[in-house]
Amino acid sequence: MRVRFGFALYTAVVVVFGILTLAGLLVGDGSAFGEVGVLLAPLSDISSRFIQLVVVVIALTLVIGIFNLLSVHVVRLVRGPGTGARLNSLVLLVSFLLALVAYQASTEYNLLLENVQVQIELALAALICFALVYGAFRLLRNRVTWGGLVFLVGMLIILIGALPLSQLEPLQQVTDWLTRVPLSAGARGILLGIALATLVTGVRVIIGQDRTYGNQSSVE
Amino acid sequence: MASDVQIITILIILFTFAASLIIRRRRPLPMRAISAYDVLPDLANESIEASRPLHIGLGGAELGSENTMLALVAAEAAYYAIQPATISDAPPIVTTSETSTIPLAVDTLRRAYASRGMIDAYRGTSARWYPAGPRALAYSGALTTLPADDHISSHVLVGEYGVELALVLASASRRGLTTIATSNSLTGQAVAYAMADHALLGDELFGGAAYLGKLPHLSNRNVTIDLLRWVLIVIIVLLMAYNLAQQFGS
Numbered sequence: 001m002r003v004r005f006g007f008a009l010y011t012a013v014v015v016v017f018g019i020l021t022l023a024g025l026l027v028g029d030g031s032a033f034g035e036v037g038v039l040l041a042p043l044s045d046i047s048s049r050f051i052q053l054v055v056v057v058i059a060l061t062l063v064i065g066i067f068n069l070l071s072v073h074v075v076r077l078v079r080g081p082g083t084g085a086r087l088n089s090l091v092l093l094v095s096f097l098l099a100l101v102a103y104q105a106s107t108e109y110n111l112l113l114e115n116v117q118v119q120i121e122l123a124l125a126a127l128i129c130f131a132l133v134y135g136a137f138r139l140l141r142n143r144v145t146w147g148g149l150v151f152l153v154g155m156l157i158i159l160i161g162a163l164p165l166s167q168l169e170p171l172q173q174v175t176d177w178l179t180r181v182p183l184s185a186g187a188r189g190i191l192l193g194i195a196l197a198t199l200v201t202g203v204r205v206i207i208g209q210d211r212t213y214g215n216q217s218s219v220e
Numbered sequence: 221m222a223s224d225v226q227i228i229t230i231l232i233i234l235f236t237f238a239a240s241l242i243i244r245r246r247r248p249l250p251m252r253a254i255s256a257y258d259v260l261p262d263l264a265n266e267s268i269e270a271s272r273p274l275h276i277g278l279g280g281a282e283l284g285s286e287n288t289m290l291a292l293v294a295a296e297a298a299y300y301a302i303q304p305a306t307i308s309d310a311p312p313i314v315t316t317s318e319t320s321t322i323p324l325a326v327d328t329l330r331r332a333y334a335s336r337g338m339i340d341a342y343r344g345t346s347a348r349w350y351p352a353g354p355r356a357l358a359y360s361g362a363l364t365t366l367p368a369d370d371h372i373s374s375h376v377l378v379g380e381y382g383v384e385l386a387l388v389l390a391s392a393s394r395r396g397l398t399t400i401a402t403s404n405s406l407t408g409q410a411v412a413y414a415m416a417d418h419a420l421l422g423d424e425l426f427g428g429a430a431y432l433g434k435l436p437h438l439s440n441r442n443v444t445i446d447l448l449r450w451v452l453i454v455i456i457v458l459l460m461a462y463n464l465a466q467q468f469g470s
Contacts, residue, residue, distance in 0.1 A: 026230055032223060058284045058320045065319035065349045072345045085369035121357040128383055131390035135415035138393060151414065187406055190422045194404055196452065197423035198289045200444045203236040205292065210429075210441060 011208045018206035021047040070096070154178065235451070239444045249430070249439040256400045256418035257431035263374045263398060264304035272373035273310040273346075275366055276301055277388075278325060279379030279403070280356055282318035287380055290404050291321050293426050294378040295328045300432035301376050302332040311343055313370060316379075317352035317359035360384040364391040374398040377416075378425055381408040389415035 023040075024047025030037030073089035080086035095112070102111050136155065139148050161168065161175025204210040267274040276298040281291035302312045312332075314325040325347040333342040350362035364387055366372045375392050377385065381403040389411065392399045401412035402420035412419040420428075423445060430439035 022233070026226065026233070028226070032226055054284050061319040061322060064322050065351070068322055068347070068349045069351070072348050075345045081370060082368075084365075088365055088369055117358070120361070124357040124361055124384075124387060128386050131386035132383070132411070132414075134390050134393075135386055135411065139414050190406060190409065192452065193423040193449070194426075196448050197426035197445050199232070199236055200240065200441060200448060201289045201293060201426055203233065204240050204441055204444070205289070207237065207240060209240055210292075 007211075011211060014211075015206065015208045017050060021050045022206060024048070024050075154183075236444070236448065239447055240440075243440050243443050243447070244437070245440055245443060246436055248434075248436045249443065251427075251431065251439070251442070254420070254424055254427075254431060256402075256420050256424075257428065259398070259418055260301050260376070260400065260432060261304060263376065263400070264301060264308075266398070267305045267310065267312070267373045268308040270373050271309040272371045273308070274301065274305045274312045275363075275370075275372040275375050276312060276314045277363060277375065277377040277379060278314065278316040278318075278321050279359070279377065279381045280317050280352060281321060281379035281404075283320040283324060287404065290380060290425075291318075291324060293428065295321075295324050297378050297425060297428040297432065298325075298376070299328050299332050300428070302329060303335055306333050306336050306338055306341065310371075311341070311346045313346055313348060313366070313372065315348045315350055315359075315363065315366075317350055317356060319349060322347060322349050356382060356384050357387075360387045363388045367392065367395045367397060372397070375400070377401040377403075377412075378420070380404050381411070383407050383411060385411045386415060 020043065024043040024045070027033065027037075027040040027043050029044055030039075030041035033040055070093070073092050076085055076089040077093065080089060099112050136152060139152060157171065158175050158178060161171045201210060263274055278291065278294050278298065281287045281294050283291050298314055302314070305312045312329070314329055316322060316325050326344060329347055330339070330342055333339050350359045352359045363375070366375075374397050375388065377388065377400065379402075381401070382405055385401060385403065385408050389399055389401060393415065398418075399416045400418045400420070401408075401416035402425050403409050403412060409419070409421055413421065426445065427442045430442050
């Protein structure tokens with residue numbers, strides 16, 4: 001297989017930085033490893049420097065974000081696919097300028113954030129409830145499967161069991177058991193699966209077996 | 221002495237290293253069907269035929285946090301989703317709510333176009349940042365405008381989402397858009413399962429490359445994950461048997 005120099009360089013950088021950082025984080029200050037720890041301690045300093053670099057770079061991406069936001073919406077304002085898109089982009093750009101002016105006027109009291117954005121987000125949060133009810137209705141309307149039925153029945157039992165009525169005490173016991181045993185076990189299973197997959201992917205990226213960068217994807 | 225947690229962590233990582241180095245399949249591996257991966261190529265075809273962009277949302281997956289791997293595999297899935305859709309008149313749109321993921325989104329788009337020899341058709345504005353705001357509702361609100369404003373053909377939502385995913389999926393459902401959704405959070409997965417047309421549950425997103433890339437070596441990651449899963453199951457069963465033996469023995 002022909003290997004391009006740039007691609008090999010990316011891989012080498014990822015492998016070297018990845019292994020050094022991982023080793024530094026695992027070793028810590030080296031005290032846990034007795035006499036050998038003195039030799040391993042510099043790894044921790046190296047990994048700390050790398051992590052500091054990453055933090056600085058990530059902080060700088062905020063500037064990229066603002067540039068991206070403005071460029072996307074200026075382009076949409078000029079060549080937007082429709083009036084609605086142009087209007088939304090115009091509102092965003094005007095709001096951006098207003099927020100800048102408002103911040104210059106008073107750095108302590110953020111008028112637009114507290115009186116506009118928070119209120120709109122609260123309204124959206126209230127709408128989530130209706131969206132979820134719609135979702136539950138749609139679950140049965142579109143496909144009646146065993147999985148869907150179990151999901152819906154479980155959800156109904158837990159919702160009804162959460163009602164503060166003394167007549168529903170037997171149901172509340174069922175709800176408690178459902179939450180403690182099957183739900184907890186299922187949730188742990190899903191989370192363990194995600195953790196294992198994250199670990200394997202991380203290790204494979206560090207040793208250069210999965211390459212989601214450069215001009216090739218996941219090449220071995 | 222090193223703490224127990226340190227030793228266990230080092231052992232797990234060493235085992236994963238060894239397994240990743242040893243497992244090298246050269247033949248395709250039979251894999252169970254996952255509807256989201258079956259339908260993903262069709263979504264790209266639909267986008268091309270309708271001249272409407274395909275939307276891929278990376279959500280709150282970010283680089284430099286515990287979600288780094290999620291961001292990488294989400295971008296990987298996005299790459300395979302975008303690649304066929306690059307020939308569409310309407311370029312695919314990739315959105316994220318984290319600034320650290322913008323370079324990743326831009327690189328994913330650029331690579332997808334470059335792989336088709338169409339780098340001239342790539343537009344930087346196809347990768348978009350919508351600030352999340354507290355509770356990510358601003359991002360969800362922005363995604364609900366995409367069907368009307370950009371006339372998107374379908375949503376592929378792979379990344380980190382919470383309950384706010386319900387807003388996007390409800391809006392997409394009303395407009396008849398096909399949706400694929402997943403999240404690393406349990407809340408997001410529950411919403412995706414109930415509301416998306418095709419949901420990816422648990423670690424299914426991490427196996428996407430093998431399903432979409434169609435190359436034998438891409439399944440090595442899945443084999444390694446499965447191997448670790450079985451090792452974990454055996455350890456749990458052995459520990460349970462040991463505990464039971466201790467209880468009945470005393």
